[in-house]
Structures are given as C-alpha cells and as structure tokens.
Amino acid sequence: MEIQAARRDYLWCGLSLLLLLGMQLVAGVLIALLMLFASLPQELFMPVTLVVSTVVGDLPPILLLSRMVGIPLKSLFTGEHHLEKWVGPGFLMMVGASFASGYLAVAIEALLSAAGIELWSPELTLPFDLPGCVLMLLAVSVLAPMLEELLFRGLLLRTFTRYGPRFAIFASAMLFAFTHGNLTQGVGTFFMGILLAVIAQRAGSVLPTVMIHMFYNTFAMLINTAVELPSEVAVAAANGFFVIFGLVCVGYLVVRYLKRRPVFPPKCPESKPFGFRRLLRSWPVDVFLALCFLMALVPAQMH
Numbered sequence: 361m362e363i364q365a366a367r368r369d370y371l372w373c374g375l376s377l378l379l380l381l382g383m384q385l386v387a388g389v390l391i392a393l394l395m396l397f398a399s400l401p402q403e404l405f406m407p408v409t410l411v412v413s414t415v416v417g418d419l420p421p422i423l424l425l426s427r428m429v430g431i432p433l434k435s436l437f438t439g440e441h442h443l444e445k446w447v448g449p450g451f452l453m454m455v456g457a458s459f460a461s462g463y464l465a466v467a468i469e470a471l472l473s474a475a476g477i478e479l480w481s482p483e484l485t486l487p488f489d490l491p492g493c494v495l496m497l498l499a500v501s502v503l504a505p506m507l508e509e510l511l512f513r514g515l516l517l518r519t520f521t522r523y524g525p526r527f528a529i530f531a532s533a534m535l536f537a538f539t540h541g542n543l544t545q546g547v548g549t550f551f552m553g554i555l556l557a558v559i560a561q562r563a564g565s566v567l568p569t570v571m572i573h574m575f576y577n578t579f580a581m582l583i584n585t586a587v588e589l590p591s592e593v594a595v596a597a598a599n600g601f602f603v604i605f606g607l608v609c610v611g612y613l614v615v616r617y618l619k620r621r622p623v624f625p626p627k628c629p630e631s632k633p634f635g636f637r638r639l640l641r642s643w644p645v646d647v648f649l650a651l652c653f654l655m656a657l658v659p660a661q662m663h
Contacts (some may be wrong), residue, residue: 363634369519370638371423373516373520373642374410374644376421377648379420381651383418383420383421384417391405391408394527395492404487404495407492407495410484411498411499422510425511427663429519436510436518436566437608448577450572451576452612452613452615455609460551468547484500484585486585490619494579499576500577501574505576509566509569511551513556513569517529520532522634522640523634524635527635529557530554531554531635531639532557533550533557536549538551538648541656546656556572561625583598
C-alpha cells in the first residue's frame with residue numbers, strides 16, 4: 361500500500377510540474393496577444409511578462425497538487441513561525457549560499473564557454489519608470505517568492521516528507537533548481553532550496569521561507585540594477601558592497617553550520633524504497649527533468 365501511495369504522490373507531483381511548464385507556455389501566448397492588441401509599451405514588456413507568467417504558471421499547479429495529495433494550503437502556514445529566529449539568519453545564509461555557489465556556476469560557464477557553448481543567463485533589473493518598477497517588484501519580490509514557496513517548500517516538501525525528511529529536502533531542492541531552466545540559476549537555487557527546505561521543516565511553516573525569499577529576491581534585483589547604472593563609481597561601489605557582504609554571509613553560514621550540527625534530519629532506512637529511485641521511475645517527473653535540462657542547454661542567442 362505504501363508503494364502504491366508513493367507512486368500516486370510522485371505521479372501527481374510530476375504532473376503538477378509539467379502543468380507548470382505548460383501554463384508558462386500559455387502565459388507566453390497571453391503576453392503575445394496583449395502586445396498585439398493592447399499596444400503595451402516596450403518598457404513594460406518584461407514586468408508584465410513576469411507578472412502574468414508567475415501567476416498563470418504557478419497557481420494552477422499549486423491548486424491541483426494541493427487537491428490531489430490532500431494538503432490544504434492553509435495548513436502550510438501553521439506551526440511555530442518564530443520569524444525573528446528564522447528570517448534574519450535565513451536571509452544572511454541565503455546570500456552566503458548564493459555568493460559561494462555563484463563562483464561554482466561561473467567556473468562551469470567558463471568551461472562551457474571554452475568549449476564554444478554559450479548558455480542563457482537571465483539578469484533581472486528594475487526598470488527606470490514607475491509603472492515598470494512597481495510591476496517588477498510585484499512579480500519578483502512578492503508573487504514569485506510566495507507561489508514558489510507554496511509549491512516547493514510547501515506542497516512538494518510535505519508530500520516527499522511522507523517518505524523521509526532528508527529525501528524530501530534534497531528532492532524538493534533538485535526540482536526547484538531544474539524549474540529555473542538555466543545553469544547559472546540552477547546551481548545557486550539548488551543550494552538555496554536545501555537551505556529553505558531545512559528552515560521550512562524546522563519551522564513547520566512556509567511563512568518564514570516566503571519572507572526570506574522575498575528579501576533575497578529584492579536584494580538580488582537591487583544589486584543587479586546597481587551594477588547596470590551608467591555611473592562607474594556606483595557600479596564599483598555596488599560590486600564592492602556585494603563582495604564584502606557576500607563574504608560576511610559566507611562566514612556566517614559556515615559558523616551556523618559548525619555550531620548547529622547535525623543540519624539535516626537523520627536518515628530513515630525504512631524510507632529507502634520510496635526515495636530517489638522510486639521518484640525517478642515516475643514518468644511525469646522524468647519528462648519534466650528532461651524538458652528543463654533541454655531548456656538549460658538552449659543557446660543564449662535563442663532567448
């Protein structure tokens with residue numbers, strides 16, 4: 361019975377992720393129609409695209425998976441939140457994980473570039489007009505963190521936790537990384553996904569991880585915007601601040617890790633039959649991973 365339950369849960373997890381990809385295509389069609397018939401200004405194209413693709417892409421899979429695995433969305437916010445315990449330290453550790461993993465991503469990109477392979481690497485910045493700025497902040501700093509946490513640290517993590525808490529952390533982080541569809545973000549989001557999953561499990565709620573994710577996305581977008589400014593002084597100041605702050609956060613991450621071992625839940629031998637082997641036998645999960653991998657290999661010129 362447990363194996364049948366695992367097969368069913370993994371089936372619906374995979375189908376929900378495929379629905380996410382499919383609805384993002386639908387969102388692309390809606391954006392094209394909007395551009396065609398509503399005379400959308402060019403400077404609003406990216407902000408509106410992000411808002412529409414986030415809502416249209418993420419909301420249907422969340423509603424479907426919540427119903428099919430029997431996890432009410434309201435239950436994802438129960439638990440001992442202790443926001444003061446998780447949000448500040450979690451944000452610092454997120455920046456540290458992103459900073460450290462960024463060098464790994466750069467090294468991988470350099471190797472691929474030497475082989476003549478240039479991959480897509482998105483950089484989100486704030487537009488310099490008020491409507492575009494508001495829409496970009498809404499998409500990147502509010503909608504994306506909230507919906508992604510509901511799906512990955514909420515529904516997927518809790519579903520996978522039925523078959524082992526440690527497996528749940530790494531499986532949800534892997535799927536979170538693949539969802540981004542590009543190598544640069546994928547490396548960092550895997551490690552950040554692990555960190556957020558550990559926090560969500562310990563807090564028993566996604567509220568702390570939603571807030572951490574919001575603060576991190578806002579911080580990253582502000583840094584990306586600052587380094588695109590026309591002033592060389594501003595760019596140098598932004599880069600210098602990010603390097604110093606990143607190193608401080610890496611140090612904080614290491615200290616927290618050394619002080620609070622063990623970080624991960626203990627292994628559950630009885631959950632081994634339901635782990636990655638069983639998950640990767642689910643055809644929707646395999647198709648989803650294959651599609652995301654192919655998207656990551658699309659050359660930069662095609663985006």
